[in-house]
Amino acid sequence: MPTTAFLTDSTLCIGCKACEVACKEWNNVAEDGLNWSGFSYDNTGAVGAQTWRHVKFVEQSPEPGFGGNAPELNSWSFSSDVCKHCENAGCLEACPTGAIVRTEFGGVYIQPDICNGCAYCVVSCPFGVVERNQDDGRAFKCTFCYDRQKAGMTPACAHTCPTGSIKFGEITQLLAEAEARMAQLHERGMQDATFYDASDTSVGGTHAMFIVRGDPRAYNLPPKPEVPTVYLRKAWRSSAIGAMMLLGGAIAAFLADGNGRARQ
Amino acid sequence: MSDPVRIPPRVPDKPRIPDEASERRLFEIRREDESKGIVKGAGVRPAGAPFPMASVETGYYGIPLLKEPSWTWEIPLYFFVGGAAGSAAVVGAIANYTGADRKIVRDARWIAAAGSVLSPALLISDLGKPSRFLNMLRVFKPQSAMSVGVWTLLGFSTAASATVFAQLLSDRYGPSFPVRLLENAGEAAALTFGLPFSNYTGVLIGASAIPVWNKNVGNLPIHFGMSGLSATVGLLELMGSHRSRALQMLGLGAALWECWEGFHLESRREPALDPLRHGASGTVTRIGGLLSGPVPAALRLMTMFSGKRRSNSLRTAASLSAVAGSLLTRIAWVHAGRVSARDWKLPLEIGRASD
Numbered sequence: 001m002p003t004t005a006f007l008t009d010s011t012l013c014i015g016c017k018a019c020e021v022a023c024k025e026w027n028n029v030a031e032d033g034l035n036w037s038g039f040s041y042d043n044t045g046a047v048g049a050q051t052w053r054h055v056k057f058v059e060q061s062p063e064p065g066f067g068g069n070a071p072e073l074n075s076w077s078f079s080s081d082v083c084k085h086c087e088n089a090g091c092l093e094a095c096p097t098g099a100i101v102r103t104e105f106g107g108v109y110i111q112p113d114i115c116n117g118c119a120y121c122v123v124s125c126p127f128g129v130v131e132r133n134q135d136d137g138r139a140f141k142c143t144f145c146y147d148r149q150k151a152g153m154t155p156a157c158a159h160t161c162p163t164g165s166i167k168f169g170e171i172t173q174l175l176a177e178a179e180a181r182m183a184q185l186h187e188r189g190m191q192d193a194t195f196y197d198a199s200d201t202s203v204g205g206t207h208a209m210f211i212v213r214g215d216p217r218a219y220n221l222p223p224k225p226e227v228p229t230v231y232l233r234k235a236w237r238s239s240a241i242g243a244m245m246l247l248g249g250a251i252a253a254f255l256a257d258g259n260g261r262a263r264q
Numbered sequence: 265m266s267d268p269v270r271i272p273p274r275v276p277d278k279p280r281i282p283d284e285a286s287e288r289r290l291f292e293i294r295r296e297d298e299s300k301g302i303v304k305g306a307g308v309r310p311a312g313a314p315f316p317m318a319s320v321e322t323g324y325y326g327i328p329l330l331k332e333p334s335w336t337w338e339i340p341l342y343f344f345v346g347g348a349a350g351s352a353a354v355v356g357a358i359a360n361y362t363g364a365d366r367k368i369v370r371d372a373r374w375i376a377a378a379g380s381v382l383s384p385a386l387l388i389s390d391l392g393k394p395s396r397f398l399n400m401l402r403v404f405k406p407q408s409a410m411s412v413g414v415w416t417l418l419g420f421s422t423a424a425s426a427t428v429f430a431q432l433l434s435d436r437y438g439p440s441f442p443v444r445l446l447e448n449a450g451e452a453a454a455l456t457f458g459l460p461f462s463n464y465t466g467v468l469i470g471a472s473a474i475p476v477w478n479k480n481v482g483n484l485p486i487h488f489g490m491s492g493l494s495a496t497v498g499l500l501e502l503m504g505s506h507r508s509r510a511l512q513m514l515g516l517g518a519a520l521w522e523c524w525e526g527f528h529l530e531s532r533r534e535p536a537l538d539p540l541r542h543g544a545s546g547t548v549t550r551i552g553g554l555l556s557g558p559v560p561a562a563l564r565l566m567t568m569f570s571g572k573r574r575s576n577s578l579r580t581a582a583s584l585s586a587v588a589g590s591l592l593t594r595i596a597w598v599h600a601g602r603v604s605a606r607d608w609k610l611p612l613e614i615g616r617a618s619d
Contacts (some may be wrong), residue, residue, distance in 0.1 A: 040318075043406040044329050058318040089472060096411035097396075098403040114397045116394015119334045123472040123601070126611070128330040133293020158442070192277035222611040228471045229407050231481040237465040238482050242466070242489030243459035249517055250355050254362035257510035 003106035004149065005171040005187050005207040006158065007178050008080050010219070011185060011193060012165035015055055015078035019166055020044070026156035027143065036184035046220070049131035052080045052142040053157045058218055077212070080157070080166055083108065083129045083142035084198070085207035091141075092122035104206050106171065109145030115139055126203065126225035127141055144207070161172040178209060182229040185211070202227045209217065272452035323608045330473060330605040334481060335390055335598065342386040343465045343594040346417070347492025348499060349379020349428075349464030353424055355496055355514070358457035364510060370431065371503045376454055377428035380421035387417070409468040412460075420461045423453035464490030465594075469601060475536040475611065476604035477597075480529075487525045488594075494518035494556055495590035498583035506579050515586060516564045522557035524587070529553070536610055539603035555589030 023029065024198045032050040035044045042057040052258045056079045089108045099114035102120060108132075110121075116139040132140045145155035152221070158168035167174060178195055185193040192214045199205035201223045213218050297303045309529045358373025359365070388397045401418070405411040427450035432442045465483030477484065485555045497515040505511055529540050529549075540549045563582035567575040604610070 007474050009275035029484070039325055042325075046329075048331070056318075056324060058324070060317055061318055088437060093407045094404075094410060094472075095413055096403075096407070096408050097399040099399070107425065114396075114402070116396035117391070118393065118400070118410060119391075120408070120468075122331050123333045123474050123477075123605075125331065126473045126474075128328065128611075129606075132392055133332040134334075139392070143437070164383070168358050175467050193344065207460065215320040217323060217612045218318040218609075219330050220327065220612070223613050225611070226473070226478075228473050231471040231478050232407065232409070232467070234590060235481045236472040238470075239463050239467050239489075241461060242463040243488035245486065245521075246351060246354050246489055246493055247459060248464055249359070249514055250358040251362070253510040253513040253517070254358050256513065257508065257515055258362075 001104040002170045004083060004144075004201060005085075005106070006062060006155070006172050007167040007169075007209045007211070008082070009165050009167065009181060009211045010077050010079035010183070011059075011190065011211060011213065012163045013055070013078035013080060014165075015041075015076075015165055016162065017055050018160045019053045019206075020210070022074035022156040023142075026145065026148070027052065029140075035259065047083065047129050047141070049136075049140040052082065052140075053181065054123070055079070056081055056219055058212075059212060060214065060218060063147045076163075079212055080161075081220070082157070082201075084143055084210050085142075086127075086225075086227065087204035087206065088202060088229070090124040090126055090227045091121035091130050091201075091252075092141075093227065093229045094120045096120060097187050103144065103149075104148055105144065105146070105149050107146060108142055108207075109146050110139055110141060111251070112138060112140075121131050124228050126222065126227065173207065175238040178211060181211060196221050198222075198225055201225055202230045247248060269389045274431035281385040295428075309459040316329050321614065323614060326535075326608050328606045329611045330519070332602045333474065333598065338386040338390040340382055340594040340598040341591075342390070343488065343598070344495065344591045345379045345386065346383045346465060347462055347488055347594070348495040349376045349407075349424065350382060350420065350458040350460075351489070351492040351496040352376040352379065352422065352499070353451075353454040353458030354462065355493070355500070357451050357458075359510070360445050360451060361487055365508060367503075368500060368505050368508060368511070371500050371505065372496070373424070373428050373431060373451075374410045375418075375499055376424040376458065380417075382426040383417055384421060403465050406447065409464065409471050413464045413468055416457055416464060420454060422517040423450050423457055426450035430529045462492045468506040469597065472601075473611075474601045474604050475607065476539050479534060483525065483528065486521075489578060490518045491527070491556055491590045491593050494522065494560070494586040496592075498560075498586035502585040504584070504585070506576060511568070512564060512579070515582065516561060517562065519557055519561035519582075519586065522553065522593075523561055524557075526553040526557050536604065537609075538607070539600035543603060545603045546595060546597055548592060552589050552592030553583045556593055559587070560589070 004104045035043060040057050040059060043053050044051055047054045058077045060075050084149050092108050096118060097116055099111045101109055103109045112240055115138040117132060119132045123141050124130055130139050132139050148155055152169050158166040176181050182193055182195050195214050196216045197209040198208050201224050276309050280286035327429055352372045352375035356369050360369045388394045391397060398534035400414045404415055426446055430443050463485040470481035470484040472478055497511050499513055539545045560582040567578045
């Protein structure tokens with residue numbers, strides 16, 4: 001089986017949200033609230049239990065007045081966000097039921113018939129992707145269209161993307177494509193094009209990679225995501241010390257109080 | 265009526281390519297004209313401008329990256345009950361082995377048994393699908409603190425309930441070999457499982473993506489363990505063992521550790537620790553800290569220098585304070601985790617000085 005990935009190129013995204021719609025239609029995901037955020041044209045906010053693809057509307061201050069406008073008019077770039085399908089996935093490691101598995105395509109998949117809704121994956125995801133569905137009780141996120149991939153098809157979002165912003169394919173091939181695209185963008189003068197796949201962190205790379213303009217932090221992409229298992233050694237050491245303190249303290253206290261029985 | 269002045273359109277010879285210098289100049293001219301009143305506004309300025317923007321300073325409109333813990337009220341209560349029950353099993357077993365007062369041994373076993381019934385009940389009722397609790401027992405994953413914790417809880421619950429069951433049997437029908445075997449084996453197993461059970465919840469939240477939790481991963485398990493011990497001692501004293509010097513020493517030790525923990529948390533100026541100092545979560549943390557540390561420590565020290573009667577009431581106050589402090593501390597940590605997850609600056613490493 002090929003190890004697959006997404007490459008989301010925000011320089012090609014037009015913010016049409018077709019990926020969001022295709023995802024919802026294919027996966028039968030319920031609506032996530034029809035609210036006006038009131039601060040940007042993005043009324044969805046973030047990926048979550050009922051939003052597996054989410055187009056970010058990144059309004060930024062352009063180079064002064066570029067295009068003849070006042071700086072109050074901003075530049076607009078779009079980026080379709082999704083579960084990162086980490087190489088070292090915090091949710092997968094944390095899942096106590098084994099409901100979250102790594103598929104043969106390299107994606108991270110929550111088996112809905114196993115998940116019991118303990119919500120430990122929610123606090124273990126460094127990208128804030130997994131969420132417990134309040135109505136259903138279980139945790140949900142992007143499935144990487146596991147069903148479609150099994151049938152040899154492209155995930156719904158990538159399949160529907162009209163501009164080729166969401167690319168899907170074999171991961172090494174996509175990495176080469178990303179490199180070529182970056183070189184092309186830099187050559188065309190888009191010096192601020194940045195590639196993001198968190199491969200230099202404990203997450204060890206993602207199966208959803210991004211090309212964004214400028215600092216990825218404006219796209220809510222954390223510069224140093226950590227898979228929570230890196231804290232385990234320190235945590236269990238502290239637990240062992242705590243247990244020894246409890247045991248030693250109890251022994252010392254009761255031995256020192258040797259005549260406790262007589263006095264009572 | 266005269267015709268308005270017609271300005272012939274100027275067609276440039278070649279398409280003008282905007283460059284930064286000319287655009288900046290154009291903007292300056294507009295601003296100048298605006299200040300002189302020649303034009304109303306320098307370009308289009310929509311109502312409500314300037315709008316919030318996504319940038320390196322503001323992140324993505326300040327929308328939190330992390331998801332808040334979705335655990336309900338059962339979980340902090342479970343942290344409290346589990347911590348007290350785990351320590352009770354340890355204290356009870358050691359009291360038994362060192363030949364201390366039987367009342368302490370029996371009461372501690374009851375606390376452990378009550379905790380071993382309450383803990384799974386709380387844990388299960390928090391699940392999104394309580395009917396699927398048994399799915400937790402499909403696998404054992406050492407890298408998942410939740411999985412390790414559930415198996416520890418299972419072992420602990422079995423052992424602690426077996427101990428109390430054997431104790432009941434021997435009370436009613438007199439001691440016999442199989443009953444004593446069950447009692448002793450149960451007690452030893454409860455001691456073994458009780459040690460990690462008393463503080464693993466610190467590992468559980470410490471090894472997570474929530475900043476205020478993982479920044480304290482090295483001290484949370486000890487902190488939770490000592491908080492559990494403090495609750496156990498308080499409960500045992502309230503159940504009537506308020507004369508035990510051993511419990512007094514244990515209570516004082518736990519309270520002093522909580523003082524140190526509070527000092528440690530207050531003195532570190534890291535932005536990630538702000539939820540422990542500010543807002544509602546900060547208030548709960550501080551009240552919980554005072555009730556677990558300085559208050560019982562001071563009361564316990566005072567009992568050593570007061571008369572018998574006064575010392576009894578001081579000690580009861582210390583016990584109550586320790587139990588309440590332990591419960592509040594767990595509530596505070598879960599609450600602080602929620603607040604911390606809402607802090608969009610931390611995971612994006614956007615600088616801010618802590619105050």
